Amino acid sequence: xxxxxxxxxxxxxxxxxxxxxxxxxxxxxxxxxxxxxxxxxxxxxxxxxxxxxxxxxxxxxxxxxxxxxxxxxxxxxxxxxxxxxxxxxxxxxxxxxxxxxxxxxxxxxxxxxxxxxxxxxxxxxxxxxxxxxxxxxxxxxxxxxxxxxxxxxxxxxxxxxxxxxxxxxxxxxxxxxxxxxxxxxxxxxxxxxxxxxxxxxxxxxxxxxxxxxxxxxxxxxxxxxxxxxxx
Amino acid sequence: xxxxxxxxxxxxxxxxxxxxxxxxxxxxxxxxxxxxxxxxxxxxxxxxxxxxxxxxxxxxxxxxxxxxxxxxxxxxxxxxxxxxxxxxxxxxxxxxxxxxxxxxxxxxxxxxxxxxxxxxxxxxxxxxxxxxxxxxxxxxxxxxxxxxxxxxxxxxxxxxxxxxxxxxxxxxxxxxxxxxxxxxxxxxxxxxxxxxxxxxxxxxxxxxxxxxxxxxxxxxxxxxxxxxxxxxxxxxxxxxxxxxxxxxxxxxxxxxxxxxxxxxxxxxxxxxxxxxxxxxxxxxxxxxxxxxxx
Numbered sequence: 001x002x003x004x005x006x007x008x009x010x011x012x013x014x015x016x017x018x019x020x021x022x023x024x025x026x027x028x029x030x031x032x033x034x035x036x037x038x039x040x041x042x043x044x045x046x047x048x049x050x051x052x053x054x055x056x057x058x059x060x061x062x063x064x065x066x067x068x069x070x071x072x073x074x075x076x077x078x079x080x081x082x083x084x085x086x087x088x089x090x091x092x093x094x095x096x097x098x099x100x101x102x103x104x105x106x107x108x109x110x111x112x113x114x115x116x117x118x119x120x121x122x123x124x125x126x127x128x129x130x131x132x133x134x135x136x137x138x139x140x141x142x143x144x145x146x147x148x149x150x151x152x153x154x155x156x157x158x159x160x161x162x163x164x165x166x167x168x169x170x171x172x173x174x175x176x177x178x179x180x181x182x183x184x185x186x187x188x189x190x191x192x193x194x195x196x197x198x199x200x201x202x203x204x205x206x207x208x209x210x211x212x213x214x215x216x217x218x219x220x221x222x223x224x225x226x227x228x229x230x231x
Numbered sequence: 232x233x234x235x236x237x238x239x240x241x242x243x244x245x246x247x248x249x250x251x252x253x254x255x256x257x258x259x260x261x262x263x264x265x266x267x268x269x270x271x272x273x274x275x276x277x278x279x280x281x282x283x284x285x286x287x288x289x290x291x292x293x294x295x296x297x298x299x300x301x302x303x304x305x306x307x308x309x310x311x312x313x314x315x316x317x318x319x320x321x322x323x324x325x326x327x328x329x330x331x332x333x334x335x336x337x338x339x340x341x342x343x344x345x346x347x348x349x350x351x352x353x354x355x356x357x358x359x360x361x362x363x364x365x366x367x368x369x370x371x372x373x374x375x376x377x378x379x380x381x382x383x384x385x386x387x388x389x390x391x392x393x394x395x396x397x398x399x400x401x402x403x404x405x406x407x408x409x410x411x412x413x414x415x416x417x418x419x420x421x422x423x424x425x426x427x428x429x430x431x432x433x434x435x436x437x438x439x440x441x442x443x444x445x446x447x448x449x450x451x452x453x454x455x456x457x458x459x460x461x462x463x464x465x466x467x468x469x470x471x472x473x474x475x476x477x478x479x480x481x482x483x484x485x486x487x488x489x490x491x492x493x494x495x496x497x498x499x500x501x502x503x504x505x506x507x508x509x510x511x512x513x514x515x516x517x518x519x520x521x522x523x524x525x
Contacts, residue, residue, distance in 0.1 A: 048419045074421030086416045088409045095405040148421070207491035 001026040001183055002047070002078075002152055007031050007056040009039075009046045009207075016042045018207040019056065024152070029184040031194040034204035035230055036203060040187040041083050044154045047185075048080045048226070049073045060152065066159070075103050079150035083157050083187075085141040089130035093120065096129040104149030108180070113143045116173060135166035143174060146182070156187045171196050190224060191218075203228045232373075243492055249491020250484065251380050252447070254387035255442050257483025259464040260471060264436035265398070268411040268474040269431040271461070272322065272333035277339040277464070278457025280436045283310050284443020285452045286348060289359050299362035303386075306444040314436025318429045341457075348454035356451030365398055383445050390441060391480045398476050399472075407422040407431065411474065449494035463490075466509045471521050478521025 001022040009017040017039050018175070024030045032040045046054045049070040058065045065073050079100065088096055097120065114121035117139045123132055132140060138158055145153055155174070159167045167190075174184060176198045188194040194201060195218050203211040205228065213221050259281060268272045274295075287306040291297035297305065309469040317340065325332045365379045398404040410417045410424050418424045450456050465485050471478030486505050494501040512520060 050415050050419060070415065070418035071421050071423050074419055080416075082416060082419075084411060088412050090408040090412055091405050095402075098402065098403055099409055099417075101422060103421050111375050147422075 001028075002185070003059040004043070004047065005057040005059075007043065007046055007058065008055065009042050009051045010053040011042075011052060016051075016207055017046060017054070020204065020209050022202045022209050022212070024183060024185050026151075026183055027030060027178070027181065028188060028200065029178050029186060029198045031186045031188050031191075031201045032204055032209075033188060033191055033196045033201050033225075033229060035228075036189075038204040039207040040204055041156055042207075044080065044082075044156045044185070044187060047073070047078065047154060050080075051114060051211055055062055074100075074148075077150050078152045078154065079145035079148055080154045081141045081145055081156060081158060083160070085134075085137045087129040087132070087137045089128050091129050093126040093129055093132065093140060094124050096140055097124075097147070099139070100144055100148045102149055104148065104151075106151065106181075107149035108146045110147070113146060116146075116176065117143050133168075135162050138162060138166070138170065139173075142170070146177060151181070152183045152185065154185050154187075157189065158186070159188070159190060159193055167193060172189070191229065235333075236473035237393050237495055240374055245376070245491045245495045246488065247380060247496075249488040250384055251487070252489020252490060253484035254384050255446060255460060255483075256464055256467050256487050257480045258387050258438055258442040258445075259460060260296060260467045260479035260483045261394055261476065262435035262442075263464060263468050264471070264474055264476055264479040265394070265407075265438075266435040267468070269407065269428050270318075270326075270333070271330055271408065272324070272325075272337065273330070273465075274340035274432075274435065275334055275461075276317070276340040277337075277435075277439050278461030279344040280314060280457070281439040281443040281446070281460065282348065282454060282501070283313070283344065284440030284454060285447040285450075286352070286443075287440065288444040288447045289357050289452045292359070299365075303441065303444050307440040310440035310443070311433045311437030315429055315433040317436075318432040322432065323425070323429070345454045345457070352454065354453055355453060356453035359447040359452050361448040378395075379448060380514065383449065386445060387442070390438070391483075394438065395476050395480060457479035463505055466505050470505075470509050470512045470519055472519030473522060475519065478519060482512055482520060 005021045007017050007020040020039065020043055023114055032043060034040050036111050042051060045051050049068060054066065056066060060076055060078060063076060065076060091099065119136050120140055120143055123136060126132060129140065142158060158170050171193060178184060186194065186198060194213060199212045200215060201218065202209050232243050233337050259277060263274055263277055266272060271459060284306050287309055288302040291302050291305065321336060322333060324337060361379045365382050367378050369376045369378060398407055406417065406427065408424055410427055414424045446456065470486065471482035486508065489508065490501055490504055493504040
């Protein structure tokens with residue numbers, strides 16, 4: 001579904017990605033693991049067209065997107081749930097939820113979203129999205145891209161800084177949306193969490209993908225993984 | 232009748248003038264605020280575009296026989312389209328640079344536009360008559376109210392509140408607000424933010440031009456008419472809080488009234504009172520009266 005090859009990205013003079021390559025198949029949940037600064041978030045932003053300069057190849061359903069602006073990448077069917085969640089404080093909870101336009105049929109309707117995230121129904125009238133708790137904001141950030149009909153979801157550290165009970169809920173949500181046919185590319189620091197949801201893991205270091213570990217081999221690859229992640 | 236030692240007709244007369252000026256302040260500050268929010272540019276050409284609105288009305292009447300009411304629609308459309316061309320051809324090239332360049336560009340544009348109009352039409356001012364339907368005076372009992380002035384205040388209020396409602400209460404407005412906060416993320420949702428920015432500039436310019444057409448029968452149509460307003464309007468945007476929509480409207484009207492009252496009670500201070508208010512507000516509320524915390 002998504003094939004990334006020889007991806008390079010720059011912020012001004014600093015060269016952040018050095019030929020990263022990986023693929024995500026339809027219906028999979030795939031994680032990018034790696035230490036801070038390995039280039040995971042930059043990879044997500046590069047796929048979405050949000051870095052100042054990038055080169056290489058990003059093919060989505062066969063179409064090359066390396067030169068496309070973000071709005072066209074979104075309309076091709078990729079949606080981002082950004083690091084720091086990106087909830088808009090000047091928009092109400094409902095406005096935040098309805099902000100991303102529907103780009104294709106097959107998204108979840110509001111009733112389904114409220115069933116997945118009961119908190120959001122209770123907080124629908126909240127006037128400022130940023131008044132929500134961190135966990136609620138994270139749910140809102142995921143919920144709003146489930147509506148749009150985008151089938152590849154890029155989730156950038158959805159569990160960061162959240163209480164364990166919320167992390168569990170987000171884990172269940174990821175498995176639920178996988179069941180509904182969405183494909184997920186997930187950035188995670190926490191590989192124990194990643195292990196509960198993902199099919200495969202790519203390990204990034206210094207702007208490159210250095211290894212791929214299928215989830216069923218994760219347990220037997222612990223030594224290697226500790227080495228990679230320095231934990 | 233005397234109020235606070237001031238003859239009532241004088242007091243009400245100045246109050247009315249204050250409200251009228253306030254109406255123009257509000258419309259201009261509103262456009263500046265919208266443009267600042269989306270483009271992050273302080274649009275120094277705003278006064279020149281306001282003036283172009285007034286000239287559009289005059290030119291349409293003299294060369295095409297198009298009257299006031301059609302001009303009220305056509306003027307903003309034509310000048311708004313001109314604004315869209317300006318944004319596309321010139322301003323949009325500067326988004327990657329420091330905001331200061333946008334300010335310098337629009338300042339230069341204002342000088343060029345005003346210079347061209349001065350060359351062509353001189354600076355003495357061209358008369359534009361009040362349309363017959365809005366001429367005349369109503370006796371309110373305590374004062375005489377020129378119908379056209381009442382119309383200006385009403386039209387300004389309707390336009391300002393409609394703009395506010397569109398921005399604060401509609402899905403389109405939600406996109407604008409989101410685009411102001413985090414344009415990159417809004418693009419990543421599939422919304423064409425560059426086009427939204429262009430249209431926003433056009434809309435802000437159209438607001439200025441609408442104010443210009445309204446102003447044509449009150450102030451003489453001349454190339455410098457924007458200059459007289461724009462310094463005050465910048466102060467009002469700062470007092471209201473950069474980028475705040477309701478702040479611009481309320482502050483615009485309020486400071487028009489304050490200025491009017493100063494003319495009654497301390498005429499010498501009327502030219503500076505707004506800047507005095509600005510200093511005081513900035514000392515205690517650096518983000519302005521309605522500004523949001525970062």
